[in-house]
Amino acid sequence: MAMRHVRIGRLVLVLGALFLVMTIVFALVRSE
Amino acid sequence: MQLGAWVGVYVVMVAAPIGLVLVGQLPEGRGFWVEFGVGLGLVGLAMMGVQFALTARFRRIAGIVGMDSMLHFHRQAGIVATLFVLAHPVILVLADREFLAFFDPRVNLPRAGALTAVTVALLLVVALPLARGRIGLSYEWWRLTHGLLGLFIVLVGLAHVLMVSRYMAVGWKQALWVVFIGAAVALLVNSRLLVPWRAWRRPWKVASVRTEAPDVWTITLEAAGHSGLPFRAGQCIWLTLGPTPFSLQQHPFTIASSAVRADRLELTIKALGDFTSTIGNVAPGTPAFLEGPYGNFTVDLDTLHPAVFFAGGIGITPVLSILRTLRERGDRRPLLLVYANASEAQILLREEFEQLAGELELRVCHVLKQPPEGWSGEVGRITPELIERVLNDFPLANTRYYVCGADSMMDTVETELLRRGVGLHRIHSERFNIV
Numbered sequence: 001m002a003m004r005h006v007r008i009g010r011l012v013l014v015l016g017a018l019f020l021v022m023t024i025v026f027a028l029v030r031s032e
Numbered sequence: 033m034q035l036g037a038w039v040g041v042y043v044v045m046v047a048a049p050i051g052l053v054l055v056g057q058l059p060e061g062r063g064f065w066v067e068f069g070v071g072l073g074l075v076g077l078a079m080m081g082v083q084f085a086l087t088a089r090f091r092r093i094a095g096i097v098g099m100d101s102m103l104h105f106h107r108q109a110g111i112v113a114t115l116f117v118l119a120h121p122v123i124l125v126l127a128d129r130e131f132l133a134f135f136d137p138r139v140n141l142p143r144a145g146a147l148t149a150v151t152v153a154l155l156l157v158v159a160l161p162l163a164r165g166r167i168g169l170s171y172e173w174w175r176l177t178h179g180l181l182g183l184f185i186v187l188v189g190l191a192h193v194l195m196v197s198r199y200m201a202v203g204w205k206q207a208l209w210v211v212f213i214g215a216a217v218a219l220l221v222n223s224r225l226l227v228p229w230r231a232w233r234r235p236w237k238v239a240s241v242r243t244e245a246p247d248v249w250t251i252t253l254e255a256a257g258h259s260g261l262p263f264r265a266g267q268c269i270w271l272t273l274g275p276t277p278f279s280l281q282q283h284p285f286t287i288a289s290s291a292v293r294a295d296r297l298e299l300t301i302k303a304l305g306d307f308t309s310t311i312g313n314v315a316p317g318t319p320a321f322l323e324g325p326y327g328n329f330t331v332d333l334d335t336l337h338p339a340v341f342f343a344g345g346i347g348i349t350p351v352l353s354i355l356r357t358l359r360e361r362g363d364r365r366p367l368l369l370v371y372a373n374a375s376e377a378q379i380l381l382r383e384e385f386e387q388l389a390g391e392l393e394l395r396v397c398h399v400l401k402q403p404p405e406g407w408s409g410e411v412g413r414i415t416p417e418l419i420e421r422v423l424n425d426f427p428l429a430n431t432r433y434y435v436c437g438a439d440s441m442m443d444t445v446e447t448e449l450l451r452r453g454v455g456l457h458r459i460h461s462e463r464f465n466i467v
Contacts, residue, residue: 002439002442002443002446002461002463003443003446003447003450003456004100004101004104004446004456004461005101005104007456008101008104008105008108009108011039011105012105012108012109012112015039015042015043015046015109015112016112016115018043019046019047019075019079019112019116022047022050022071022075023050023068023071023072023075023116024068024071026050026053026054026067026068026071027064027065027067027068027070027071028064029054030054030058030061030062030067030071031061031062031063031064031067032061
């Protein structure tokens with residue numbers, strides 16, 4: 001696996017986690 | 033603009049739609065899990081919308097990160113977006129069984145049909161690229177199917193958001209989502225219709241096709257009545273041969289000729305698939321259409337950074353363009369080319385490389401897997417030991433590295449260069465299996 005592709009994979013994972021946290025914050029704000 | 037800034041733009045584009053939802057008067061909350069399920073759908077749809085921007089072949093972005101990296105990001109982000117969108121109904125139904133009604137044809141047939149179809153489309157859009165080889169789906173038909181499935185998903189997604197989301201009661205919020213998804217659709221229309229239309233107004237024609245080696249040809253294209261296509265040496269274009277650019281047959285190739293001439297381009301092509309196998313039979317005079325140029329496999333002509341090229345087989349083509357361009361510019365930077373082939377007969381343009389070595393500060397190191405008797409060059413594959421040996425007497429400070437060829441060779445070289453402390457920003461790589 002190309003190193004650049006591995007890094008892109010990691011970046012996408014980090015972004016996915018960020019969006020998940022964002023969604024959780026959205027749900028928390030809305031369910032208060 | 034640097035890579036970090038583009039990642040920031042991506043995050044803002046995905047986050048903005050859900051952020052806008054929270055502005056202004058809001059409906060009453062429905063508990064954490066329902067709101068979480070709704071949020072997943074909105075974020076997933078926003079990610080799907082941005083997917084269109086990633087493959088819109090913006091030259092500025094592709095010039096920084098490279099097309100190969102861009103498409104890899106598109107592929108990975110697409111899987112994450114699909115997981116978000118698929119999790120949307122699952123979480124909602126688990127939170128409240130009432131949501132099953134969305135898939136119940138007895139409650140609302142068109143709605144249930146559309147949502148079921150979009151679920152199948154989501155699974156197909158992820159599965160088809162993985163299964164394309166096994167089910168014999170050609171690249172051209174896959175690309176068309178992929179575009180149409182993507183279009184269907186975002187349009188149904190938009191309709192769904194506008195019709196059912198309680199957050200969209202306000203007109204301006206609806207308008208913003210329409211603009212957002214409309215922009216994504218416009219990007220698709222641009223890349224599949226407007227770009228070919230522009231290419232149609234700047235036609236090319238095949239001037240000649242010559243054989244370089246068994247199953248390798250160089251096709252020369254001449255601009256027909258225009259100034260041509262300015263490019264940086266090492267970049268690639270998408271080529272369509274035939275009377276119209278509105279064709280499913282569009283393939284990426286690296287330009288092999290010098291960037292000094294924009295109106296006469298050479299593409300050196302090896303028979304690797306259905307389309308490339310027919311290049312030898314293309315008749316001079318055949319109309320051609322080009323889109324591009326793309327890619328960041330280029331040498332900075334404003335500096336004199338030394339450059340080392342690792343090329344395998346047909347991966348030599350961008351290096352050819354770079355070396356030919358440097359020769360015409362009288363460039364005196366130190367250059368090293370490590371060129372790997374299976375056999376001596378497969379070495380392309382060997383005499384020209386010898387000439388280039390005489391005219392540039394270039395050393396050429398041939399590596400053969402099956403050397404002939406009396407061969408004095410390197411033998412075997414490009415290994416860490418070989419890299420160590422050839423780089424030992426080459427200036428290392430500020431050196432830029434260029435790697436193009438088979439995946440296994442590229443992995444070996446990239447890993448070894450990183451191990452030697454070369455930053456990834458100094459390694460340019462071009463992979464052929466980008467689609």
